[in-house]
Amino acid sequence: MTPRPTQAARPTFILSLITLLVATMLALVSTPALAADELGSGDTPSGFDPATGLWTVGGAEPFYFGVPEDTPFLGDWNGDGVSTPGLYRPSDGVAYVRDSLDTGNADRQWSMGNPGDIPLVGDWDGDGVDSFGVYRSSEGKVYLRNAQTTGFADVEYYFGNPADVPFAGDFNGDGIDTVGVYRTSTGQVFIGNEQVTSFADTDFFFGNPGDVFIAGDWDGNGTDTVGVVRPSDNTLYFRNSNTQGFADGQVDFDAGDVPLTNQPVRPNIVATASGAGVFSTLLAAATQAGLAETLSSDGPFTVFAPTDAAFAALPDGVLDGLLADTAALTDVLLYHVLAGRQSAESLLAAGAVETLQGQQLIVSEAGVNGVNISGPDVLAANGVIHIIDEVLIPPSMDIIETAAAAGTFGTLLTALDAASLTAALEGEGPLTVLAPTDAAFAALPAGTLDALLADIPTLTDTLLYHVIDGAVPASVVSSLTSATTLEGQDILITQGEGVLINGDTLVSATDLLTSNGIIHVIDAVLIPPSMDIIETATDAGVFDTLLAAVDAAGLTSTLQGEGPFTVLAPTDDAFDALGAETISALLADIPLLTDILLYHVIDGAVPSSIVSTLSSATTLNGDDIYIADGSIYINGVALVVTADIQATNGIIHVLDTVLIPPAGSIVDIAVGNEDLETLVAAVTVADLVETLSGPGPFTVFAPTDAAFDALPAGTLDALLADIPALTDILLYHVVSGAVTSPTVVGLDSATTLNGDVTITVGEGVFVNDAEVVITDIIA
Numbered sequence: 001m002t003p004r005p006t007q008a009a010r011p012t013f014i015l016s017l018i019t020l021l022v023a024t025m026l027a028l029v030s031t032p033a034l035a036a037d038e039l040g041s042g043d044t045p046s047g048f049d050p051a052t053g054l055w056t057v058g059g060a061e062p063f064y065f066g067v068p069e070d071t072p073f074l075g076d077w078n079g080d081g082v083s084t085p086g087l088y089r090p091s092d093g094v095a096y097v098r099d100s101l102d103t104g105n106a107d108r109q110w111s112m113g114n115p116g117d118i119p120l121v122g123d124w125d126g127d128g129v130d131s132f133g134v135y136r137s138s139e140g141k142v143y144l145r146n147a148q149t150t151g152f153a154d155v156e157y158y159f160g161n162p163a164d165v166p167f168a169g170d171f172n173g174d175g176i177d178t179v180g181v182y183r184t185s186t187g188q189v190f191i192g193n194e195q196v197t198s199f200a201d202t203d204f205f206f207g208n209p210g211d212v213f214i215a216g217d218w219d220g221n222g223t224d225t226v227g228v229v230r231p232s233d234n235t236l237y238f239r240n241s242n243t244q245g246f247a248d249g250q251v252d253f254d255a256g257d258v259p260l261t262n263q264p265v266r267p268n269i270v271a272t273a274s275g276a277g278v279f280s281t282l283l284a285a286a287t288q289a290g291l292a293e294t295l296s297s298d299g300p301f302t303v304f305a306p307t308d309a310a311f312a313a314l315p316d317g318v319l320d321g322l323l324a325d326t327a328a329l330t331d332v333l334l335y336h337v338l339a340g341r342q343s344a345e346s347l348l349a350a351g352a353v354e355t356l357q358g359q360q361l362i363v364s365e366a367g368v369n370g371v372n373i374s375g376p377d378v379l380a381a382n383g384v385i386h387i388i389d390e391v392l393i394p395p396s397m398d399i400i401e402t403a404a405a406a407g408t409f410g411t412l413l414t415a416l417d418a419a420s421l422t423a424a425l426e427g428e429g430p431l432t433v434l435a436p437t438d439a440a441f442a443a444l445p446a447g448t449l450d451a452l453l454a455d456i457p458t459l460t461d462t463l464l465y466h467v468i469d470g471a472v473p474a475s476v477v478s479s480l481t482s483a484t485t486l487e488g489q490d491i492l493i494t495q496g497e498g499v500l501i502n503g504d505t506l507v508s509a510t511d512l513l514t515s516n517g518i519i520h521v522i523d524a525v526l527i528p529p530s531m532d533i534i535e536t537a538t539d540a541g542v543f544d545t546l547l548a549a550v551d552a553a554g555l556t557s558t559l560q561g562e563g564p565f566t567v568l569a570p571t572d573d574a575f576d577a578l579g580a581e582t583i584s585a586l587l588a589d590i591p592l593l594t595d596i597l598l599y600h601v602i603d604g605a606v607p608s609s610i611v612s613t614l615s616s617a618t619t620l621n622g623d624d625i626y627i628a629d630g631s632i633y634i635n636g637v638a639l640v641v642t643a644d645i646q647a648t649n650g651i652i653h654v655l656d657t658v659l660i661p662p663a664g665s666i667v668d669i670a671v672g673n674e675d676l677e678t679l680v681a682a683v684t685v686a687d688l689v690e691t692l693s694g695p696g697p698f699t700v701f702a703p704t705d706a707a708f709d710a711l712p713a714g715t716l717d718a719l720l721a722d723i724p725a726l727t728d729i730l731l732y733h734v735v736s737g738a739v740t741s742p743t744v745v746g747l748d749s750a751t752t753l754n755g756d757v758t759i760t761v762g763e764g765v766f767v768n769d770a771e772v773v774i775t776d777i778i779a
Contacts, residue, residue, distance in 0.1 A: 065087065075122075076129060078129065080300075085101070096109045124144045124145075159181060161181075161183070171193055171242055182213040187207045204242070206239065207230075211231075213228055214229065235250050288323060300341040301338065301383040302339075334357035337357075351363060360430050363475075364474070408438055436525045440525050474507070533565060533650050534560050567651070601619060605650050607643075607651060612627075626740050637776050638656060638658075670683070675706070701735075732757070734753045
């Protein structure tokens, strides 16, 4: 049973009682009455009359929305900075929201939770838009959804006890709402600052039993704090900190109204920047360029806002020059503006974003174009501001001009000109170019470059194999396993000591920004594959036996087909290790040969960067192979000695051992092994045959007959007569999942179906005190 995180006991019952009494007296202390507009710049209380459906919200005219049974809420449903009405109908678990403060029908509706759940409203993911969640009181469990659509909860966790009253707010000022609970029986408040099952981050006493609890940002400091409405006097008592103490203020309510809080209407981007007091130069420049009116319009926009200090740090004369050149000034300012409302999180996920100026910005952990974002996610009514420490200057040169200015791409530029691709890389883009240096071209085998320059179609293909459509910054490249080039084939991307292309070409410099894209510098020329899997294997000269077997099985045309396929290709030496007699037998048994060969083929292109993350993969013969990372081992016995040999229709990984498909289930293999007769008998007696013949996968540490014989006299007979004890012992030899020997030797312990075993590696591998004598029998 999951423990309830707020049930931490007070040191003593007496202390609890004394604290409760003091808190109750504090909340009852009379404080000077405050009018709603004396709450500062923060939330103002609003009300909903459940008898009539009448809303009274801030300065808006009263309006009607909903029916008496509805639970009312205020939320910013569209990210415009204005809180408008929402309703949750407990009878059917449907939410209804409006985007304006007037009488009318719902703009949107969706289902959330079960009838009887307690609804919650908040900005659960910090995107500036509120959505619904529910608190299932019977479970003490929170369910939150980030979208205003019917669907499963995005987040769910336990908090509080059944019968607690939940509330939501941003209690630590991080822009993300979380859930607290109010224990009405004691007047105790529990607040959690994360959306996880945990103990309360803050707990204290406030209010009286029977008070109606609400939370709001009463003083406008960006942090929500507690308040209670006391039905006996229709008064809201609130505190400006989430601590125990006297009420900081009070506000009267109309009798019978359901108390609500509404966020104040946020100012637009220009007004928000003006109020901050550190953007005078930016605002003056925007006004001169005629953009202040634009940034005050509906938008929404995302603005990277340089501070006054950032403008002051520009080289002498640069700012004056911009202010004297309205077109250039406008260009620079629009380079700081995106269409739409984009949070810091969404920008980081995108990697590259297009500005209203038309060029790309690169967003990474380092900031935007490498400039620090010192103040992310400042919300405004028509967008969001991200405060930056430097002014962003848009690149003035295109890809060709940037490469020419660098002075290290002369050969690349000559080749582009010969292939008539210069104009394409001077075009609008955006494009991403993997640019080989002059040294990379010089490292090609003698005569290769001259041959390319004399063969324009091949040269064009080679050059286009270095170009990706779109702006792909390094932060995105490093997260990819492949990318499609303009030549049409994929390049493979792996992480080693840096980012590697096609396994051995290093990206030596990244994110050279141009007006129409990005350049990443590479230390070798990429040659696109021109041969299919069969042709590539033939050209390698070490797969003659494999090719003969493929031809005998009638699979040659398959592996010359469109694909893509991934072939785990045993070398001639690997086949020689089987012995001439075995090879002859296989070539004479075409169904078995076909089965073995298809056990070496995976559907799709699976580069080593993906293989190393897998624990298993299904082959074309229908059986799984099992993968251990590090040096990549297949089924614990076959080492991938060379990875990522590209072909036009797939990838070849070279193996040092031929893989043999499993001959049956774990039980089948044990039955066929004359050294495991006692184990098979025990499994049968314990009625585990069906389990160990099931889909699994399982890993079995299988004691031999000799191991059973070594038990003290009478032990085996006693176990066979005591089925529960026998079952426990047998399950202590079984691990869930396929754990091959390369993985086992890296473990200190393993969890069996009946507890943990220890694993030690010395002069042999030992499970507890038993030595592993044979490994990796695949079933």
